Amino acid sequence: MVTPKVQVENLRLSYGPKEVIHGISFHIEPNEILGIIGPAQSGKTSLLRCINRTIEFTTNTRQTGTIRVDGEDVSQMRDVYALRRKVGMVAPLPVGLPLSIYDNVAFAPRNAGVRQRAALDEIVERCLRQAALWDEVKDRLDSLGTKLSGGQQQRLTIARALSHSPQILCLDEFSIAIDPVTTMRIEDVLKELKKEMTIILVTNLVQQARRLAARTMFLWNGEIVEIGPTSEVFSDNPKDRRTYDYVNGIFG
Amino acid sequence: MISSRSKLSLYGEKAIEWLIRICGVSAIIFVFAIFFFLFREGAPILREPGFNLWRFLTSTEWYPTSMSNVRYGTFALIAGTLSVTGVAMLIAVPFGLGAAVFVSEFCTGKLRESLKVIIELLAAIPSIVWGFIGLTVMNPLIQTVFHVQVGLNVLNAALLLALMSIPVMVSIGEDALKAVPDSYREGALALGATRWQVIYRILLPAAKNGLLAAVLLGVGRAVGETMAVLMATGHAVNVPHSIFDSVRTLTATIAAELGEASQGSPHYRVLFLIGILLFTLTFIVNLVADLVVRGINRK
Numbered sequence: 001m002v003t004p005k006v007q008v009e010n011l012r013l014s015y016g017p018k019e020v021i022h023g024i025s026f027h028i029e030p031n032e033i034l035g036i037i038g039p040a041q042s043g044k045t046s047l048l049r050c051i052n053r054t055i056e057f058t059t060n061t062r063q064t065g066t067i068r069v070d071g072e073d074v075s076q077m078r079d080v081y082a083l084r085r086k087v088g089m090v091a092p093l094p095v096g097l098p099l100s101i102y103d104n105v106a107f108a109p110r111n112a113g114v115r116q117r118a119a120l121d122e123i124v125e126r127c128l129r130q131a132a133l134w135d136e137v138k139d140r141l142d143s144l145g146t147k148l149s150g151g152q153q154q155r156l157t158i159a160r161a162l163s164h165s166p167q168i169l170c171l172d173e174f175s176i177a178i179d180p181v182t183t184m185r186i187e188d189v190l191k192e193l194k195k196e197m198t199i200i201l202v203t204n205l206v207q208q209a210r211r212l213a214a215r216t217m218f219l220w221n222g223e224i225v226e227i228g229p230t231s232e233v234f235s236d237n238p239k240d241r242r243t244y245d246y247v248n249g250i251f252g
Numbered sequence: 253m254i255s256s257r258s259k260l261s262l263y264g265e266k267a268i269e270w271l272i273r274i275c276g277v278s279a280i281i282f283v284f285a286i287f288f289f290l291f292r293e294g295a296p297i298l299r300e301p302g303f304n305l306w307r308f309l310t311s312t313e314w315y316p317t318s319m320s321n322v323r324y325g326t327f328a329l330i331a332g333t334l335s336v337t338g339v340a341m342l343i344a345v346p347f348g349l350g351a352a353v354f355v356s357e358f359c360t361g362k363l364r365e366s367l368k369v370i371i372e373l374l375a376a377i378p379s380i381v382w383g384f385i386g387l388t389v390m391n392p393l394i395q396t397v398f399h400v401q402v403g404l405n406v407l408n409a410a411l412l413l414a415l416m417s418i419p420v421m422v423s424i425g426e427d428a429l430k431a432v433p434d435s436y437r438e439g440a441l442a443l444g445a446t447r448w449q450v451i452y453r454i455l456l457p458a459a460k461n462g463l464l465a466a467v468l469l470g471v472g473r474a475v476g477e478t479m480a481v482l483m484a485t486g487h488a489v490n491v492p493h494s495i496f497d498s499v500r501t502l503t504a505t506i507a508a509e510l511g512e513a514s515q516g517s518p519h520y521r522v523l524f525l526i527g528i529l530l531f532t533l534t535f536i537v538n539l540v541a542d543l544v545v546r547g548i549n550r551k
Binding site: 052057059082083085089091093098099108110112160163164 | 360432433435436437438439440441442443444445446449453454457458
């Protein structure tokens, strides 16, 4: 059996006294797209932040259980920066760094030690193309990334997340600020990217998970209600009644 | 139809708008009033026979009370002010901005709060107390550590000025860094940047205007400081050749001599001219900084 790309075992997470993830276990296979659906406050974003350890920026959190990436316990990793380059993250709200568009995308490769202009040029163009942003910004790569529109900034963050060639790409509701046409273009890119990397797709749009994900996980109140092949989760009789209700919009 | 109440609120709105406008304009008026006052007192000396502006700026001979041959050369005083300020900034800028980064980015909870309180306390020490420290503590200390004859010199005053301007740099600099949205930090860290990379690639560029303002306030404080430098520089009219030479600053000269000069006398007017000189100096510093910021922003 192949080692799972990501293996989560009995993960619990609390912010202060409030536990938000109640001991969940699952795994993600290499080159798989895993869709994670669930209502707000169900722990989707927190889960992603545990995987690349950006949860550590929040004070007063407590985490138990283990998360393994390529079989290696992330909490034991000495080089957390390498982990974060391995696990690309696209946050739901676009955060253009206060740099030029070019420098935004070149930020992570430069930090990792890429210095040659030609190599950087190549990375910047490839990532902006993959994020469906190249055509709109190719003539003004020197202007500030924060001056772009919301949807463009969102795609800029996708380009940035791709810039360090991650093995795992976490997309946290990436399409919130993007129009449907561009969303479809990025979805096509994701299908291509699947050949190179593992993708975790957190989304509020259940249909997006249905279109893209091989397997889908339904997370609710910090617990996994159901995880299985997407066709099964979206079928007329999933294992859990709540899944059917949520997917069909008659939840709550 | 407009009801009487909404009419009232319309007038209220107008009144407040005017009030705010007056507040804004008053700043300009005050600056010009000060400038005008300085000029009115100082400018007549320029028309006096025997007064030479070029000599005033370049001569090192400052004998304002000489009976036989009065000479007003401020070059040594300008050199004194610039040397003390320059050395002070060499010490204060790295320490002040470093402390700002430390307080803003590396400290949490209790340490951060207590550090801020202590740094602000440092700002509250009166300058005369700093001068006293310079006279009684630093003076012998510099004499023994560096084996020099006089401990009242550029180094002594610069150290005091550095200590005096660091608090203001730290608190303004820290505000500037805190104003950088956390999303920048998290975004950069999530891309695998180290803390240091986040600081010098993201935070310092993003906060550059505020940080420059912090440095400028420090420079302003150092140029304008009077009492501490009066006590710590040695108060000797002298163009310094090393940091262990005694000097005298423009501000200290005004403070020490204005009380003695009779109103309207050439000496009195020359002291006001020194005031204009100081004003111009700080104006140039601000202008240069402004241009630098604009240059950076355009890039």
